[in-house]
Amino acid sequence: xxxxxxxxxxxxxxxxxxxxxxxxxxxxxxxxxxxxxxxxxxxxxxxxxxxxxxxxxxxxxxxxxxxxxxxxxxxxxxxxxxxxxxxxxxxxxxxxxxxxxxxxxxxxxxxxxxxxxxxxxxxxxxxxxxxxxxxxxxxxxxxxxxxxxxxxxxxxxxxxxxxxxxxxxxxxxxxxxxxxxxxxxxxxxxxxxxxxxxxxxxxxxxxxxxxxxxxxxxxxxxxxxxxxxxxxxxxxxxxxxxxxxxxx
Amino acid sequence: xxxxxxxxxxxxxxxxxxxxxxxxxxxxxxxxxxxxxxxxxxxxxxxxxxxxxxxxxxxxxxxxxxxxxxxxxxxxxxxxxxxxxxxxxxxxxxxxxxxxxxxxxxxxxxxxxxxxxxxxxxxxxxxxxxxxxxxxxxxxxxxxxxxxxxxxxxxxxxxxxxxxxxxxxxxxxxxxxxxxxxxxxxxxxxxxxxxxxxxxxxxxxxxxxxxxxxxxxxxxxxxxxxxxxxxxxxxxxxxxxxxxxxxx
Numbered sequence: 001x002x003x004x005x006x007x008x009x010x011x012x013x014x015x016x017x018x019x020x021x022x023x024x025x026x027x028x029x030x031x032x033x034x035x036x037x038x039x040x041x042x043x044x045x046x047x048x049x050x051x052x053x054x055x056x057x058x059x060x061x062x063x064x065x066x067x068x069x070x071x072x073x074x075x076x077x078x079x080x081x082x083x084x085x086x087x088x089x090x091x092x093x094x095x096x097x098x099x100x101x102x103x104x105x106x107x108x109x110x111x112x113x114x115x116x117x118x119x120x121x122x123x124x125x126x127x128x129x130x131x132x133x134x135x136x137x138x139x140x141x142x143x144x145x146x147x148x149x150x151x152x153x154x155x156x157x158x159x160x161x162x163x164x165x166x167x168x169x170x171x172x173x174x175x176x177x178x179x180x181x182x183x184x185x186x187x188x189x190x191x192x193x194x195x196x197x198x199x200x201x202x203x204x205x206x207x208x209x210x211x212x213x214x215x216x217x218x219x220x221x222x223x224x225x226x227x228x229x230x231x232x233x234x235x236x237x238x239x240x241x242x243x244x245x246x247x248x
Numbered sequence: 249x250x251x252x253x254x255x256x257x258x259x260x261x262x263x264x265x266x267x268x269x270x271x272x273x274x275x276x277x278x279x280x281x282x283x284x285x286x287x288x289x290x291x292x293x294x295x296x297x298x299x300x301x302x303x304x305x306x307x308x309x310x311x312x313x314x315x316x317x318x319x320x321x322x323x324x325x326x327x328x329x330x331x332x333x334x335x336x337x338x339x340x341x342x343x344x345x346x347x348x349x350x351x352x353x354x355x356x357x358x359x360x361x362x363x364x365x366x367x368x369x370x371x372x373x374x375x376x377x378x379x380x381x382x383x384x385x386x387x388x389x390x391x392x393x394x395x396x397x398x399x400x401x402x403x404x405x406x407x408x409x410x411x412x413x414x415x416x417x418x419x420x421x422x423x424x425x426x427x428x429x430x431x432x433x434x435x436x437x438x439x440x441x442x443x444x445x446x447x448x449x450x451x452x453x454x455x456x457x458x459x460x461x462x463x464x465x466x467x468x469x470x471x472x473x474x475x476x477x478x479x480x481x482x483x484x485x486x487x488x489x490x491x492x493x494x495x496x
Binding site: 005109115117129137 | 249250251252253254256284311313327336340358359361365371373374375381397405
């Protein structure tokens with residue numbers, strides 16, 4: 001934890017059960033492989049522990065957070081020969097979920113590093129995203145869009161981003177620094193969306209836009225003070241939200 | 249800690265006192281400003297707490313680690329209105345200090361993001377450095393050199409880097425992703441070293457090379473299996489080490 005040497009998953013819970021659990025655990029496993037470690041307990045035991053965390057906290061609809069770190073080690077960067085990974089499970093009721101439409105800024109504070117394999121992992125090195133989100137708040141916006149080091153759109157501070165251009169849903173590829181979001185993959189599948197590099201100039205070409213993460217699909221109505229199309233939630237976005245088994 | 253939202257300092261202690269404390273605390277303060285927070289206790293109280301940590305652990309010569317995080321918060325990226333920062337102080341005896349010459353690789357796993365203000369802060373988002381250091385171990389080297397996203401040399405996984413070319417000590421500028429190391433600043437001052445962008449081609453031009461952090465100045469003798477000059481510690485490096493008040 002003191003080096004940011006770990007991963008996390010944010011998982012929606014409904015009626016006491018985790019949604020899209022298999023996909024979350026597959027991503028956790030893939031991230032662990034990038035870090036050179038493995039998930040220390042079997043999938044079924046992890047699922048049980050998560051359910052128990054929900055019930056112990058009397059939460060039926062809410063959010064689980066799974067945090068996996070490489071575990072204790074002596075000073076220095078090299079992990080010990082024998083790892084003792086740390087696994088944290090926390091749960092929170094869904095009261096704080098944000099589902100409303102979003103106005104965003106394009107962050108100038110920082111950029112996402114598409115040259116790091118960590119841009120493809122949900123790791124706990126989240127400070128660039130925190131800084132971007134703070135910048136959004138200061139500039140009166142709900143969310144921050146992160147560009148990568150080449151100036152292409154990567155994602156937002158806490159979500160993936162989709163633009164609808166010429167009737168087609170487009171989203172930045174993972175190679176551009178987009179986190180491979182669970183909801184992103186689901187939306188790509190459902191809409192037949194295309195992964196394509198996008199720049200800041202593409203917002204003016206979009207007929208609608210939305211952002212996705214495991215907790216919500218939210219219409220993106222404005223970027224840097226300029227409305228996207230007519231500034232109202234788009235048809236594709238609304239249809240998507242209706243069918244996504246999210247807490248509304 | 250679960251978002252990597254914090255800073256740290258690694259400080260050498262000798263005879264029960266912290267070395268270069270003012271410089272470390274100045275950097276901590278500068279980093280806190282980048283994060284939009286402040287160091288929560290006065291400098292003198294912090295110095296006292298560090299001394300007490302050393303004496304409580306009966307450590308005279310060793311290493312202190314100061315970790316400052318933004319503190320507890322609810323789920324989400326936005327900090328609470330009222331911060332309660334967490335400050336950790338740990339101490340370790342100096343037995344594990346590595347002072348020997350170094351063979352390094354140029355990391356291919358990841359790159360340092362010079363576009364992020366975090367490249368100028370000693371923040372606990374250290375996973376890129378951990379991955380680079382693990383790569384070095386796998387490739388039989390002691391340290392990893394990190395390039396930035398433009399392909400210039402930034403630093404090593406846990407130190408700054410100096411090359412001596414045509415009799416002049418050179419080190420990558422902070423703008424290229426070099427952490428503004430405390431020892432780096434001291435060495436720049438003592439040698440009149442120049443901050444200059446360096447590429448991988450510059451290793452073959454160097455008559456000697458060394459790496460610096462607050463714990464050690466170590467000769468760099470080899471990069472990707474190729475010796476620097478005659479592959480022996482250089483004169484400037486040896487002279488520097490003699491005068492640096494490090495544990496030898």
